[in-house]
Amino acid sequence: MYHYDALDQAFVEQRVAEFRDQTRRFLAGSLSEEEFKALRLRNGLYIQRHAPMLRIAIPYGLLSSRQLRALAAITRRYDRGIGHFTTRQNLQLNWPKLPEVPDILAELATVQMHAIQTSGNCVRNVTSDHLAGVAADEIEDPRPYCELIRQWATLHPEFTYLPRKFKIAVSGSGEDRALIQAHDIGLRIRGGAGAPLGFEVWVGGGLGRQPILAQRVREFLPAEELFAYLEAVLRVYNRLGRRDNIHKARIKILVKSLGIERMRELIEQEWRSGRERSPRLTPEQLARVRAHFEPPPYETRPDIDPTCGREAPFLAWYRYNTRAHRVSGYRAVFVSLKAHGRNPGDITAGQMEAVADLAEELSFGEVRSTHDQNLVLADVPQTELYRLWLRLRELELATANIGTLTDMIACPGLDFCALANAGTLSVARAIQARFDDLDYLYDLGPIELKMSGCMNACGHHHIGHIGILGVDKHGEEWYQITLGGAGSGRAALGEVIGPSVPQAQVAATLERILEVYRDERAEGEYFIDTVRRIGIEPFKERVYATDLAAA
Amino acid sequence: MRRILRQREWVIDHWRYPGEPASQTDALIVPLAELRAQPEQRMRRDGKLGVRLAPADDPEQLRADLPHLSLVAVEFPNFSDGRAFTQATVLRRLGFAGEVRAVGAGVKRDLLPLMARCGCDAFDLAEGEDPHSALQALGRYSVAYQKAEPLPAVERVRFGA
């Protein structure tokens, strides 16, 4: 993984010093609420329902065991011994105290971490594929590019006060696991195998209250033009993006109002005018960063069948929570943060430390966070899987539900978020309780359930195969259900099936939806494919056929 | 009498702003719209001429005027509207070598390093902003990832053009 050099280290330290001074001025009353807000957001600090919320950047989801231990220590010392992984691969603390935040940032800096640009109207943490570097279908490892973009975007003098937040994702594989069409800019690596490397560029995606999928703006951008082109897009956006209405300020709205053709013209024109003064991505820069992502020292190992003679629960875990690896004799392992009865994405300090130990013993000391709010140990020898499973089970991190209904995404909702309409976490619990039978989950196969507590869509509900959105109806919590959304593969936005349902009926409604699927599916057909084939009507009919309360 | 931070000096400002009384020989800043309305008259002034851009103005429109201008003012109205960062960048890209002055209520120490790195070299500080702290802020970062205009004391930069 990337290691800071003297420049990177000096930068984060100077950033901490600046924020310490700004916090002091705010507490002393010499910096206004409004101005401090703009500054603290760019350092990851929100003010929430109970307390400030600090969002720590985990660039493209990659962590060393040492960093994970440091995060554990920070949550113990400054929070309540618990952290929350988000859909953007970051970690949130829900109980830090404002005067201590500069100290937290200083501790992060000692392990080459920060919270810079994890919120606010600037270029946010760059996200990527959680299987980068190990996936069998990879064209090129996206992480060096992510790191380069991270550096280029960090305190970019021109683009740190944009109309609205700006999210970039990079995918390097055949299958897009980075959800690039849900981002302001999505980059897909193209070329390789002898051909020059570059990017397919997508622009104008975003969820929130007006979900829009990104459109392709350029089929091939040579890699060395990366920064110049990003600067062109951002310059057009910074000039022309709306600033009069926060709900119309994302680049997706600009693209929509100009049309992709006009947007393309403006970007290309700006690119031609500006590229001389934009940094080139030189082969030396790329090589320097790439050297940090060389494969770890894999041993020569035969492919074995680790399930041979093992008990059924291990087989299930192997099947659902591990993935094929590029290198023979290894597997990528999901650490499930979706134990039933727990908040999706939550992890205790003790669990973090234990995962750090396991990473060191069994996976070259690295851990990844995923946009589904789980962790991944990417390089585990097949011969160690059984031992790993036993350990994870003790830690309650081995729920064999990855990719199934209860591997759901849920935002923090009313429990923590000041904008929420709905208690997403209690709904998540109700769903976990109702669908607690793993065999039933396995029979349902892969389903992506995503839930947000309000239309800001932090839980990505629009791109869930099943999406659940909390709405406020005369002070009561109701839930709107969408079907047919997808973020990876063939991206699509879900369709609302009908009137929203009260909280107590969400789980029962899901049950009806899943019954329709079980009745209608063709042999071996996945849920999303059935929805695509038969449309939402049959689901709608069954859900609203009889009173749910009576069901 | 107005003082501003120009380069690294806290100096008396001799420019007249739009709306302030000015003689034919005074250095005068006019809004872009006024320059457009009376182009010849403005060019015939004896004193120096400057233009003030509103955040929505496109600096490319000044391309032909730049040789006649000694100053362009760009406006930072608060800690959220960042269009002037792009305006300053584009002015320098167009080869403008005169003063690019940051004006507005957002001209405070916290944003100064970014403004300077985009090409602003003079700062009409917001009311109440302390010039010594502002000057110090210009030296806050010794490193940066992006190439920048030379004013702030950035010693090391990661990505050159």
Ligand code: HEM
């Ligand atoms: C608890 C405090 C939080 C607040 C106040 C908050 C606020 C917001 C707001 C206002 C938006 C909408 C932005 C827009 O439409 O332009 C948004 C989007 C988003 N949030 Fe959060 N959020 C919070 C927590 C989280 C958490 C815990 C996650 C991850 C689980 C998350 C992930 C996201 C994502 C992925 C989006 C992007 C949707 C898009 O592309 O438009 N947020 N957030």
Ligand code: SF4
């Ligand atoms: S979706 Fe709404 S309720 Fe959920 S975290 Fe985001 S802003 Fe809060």
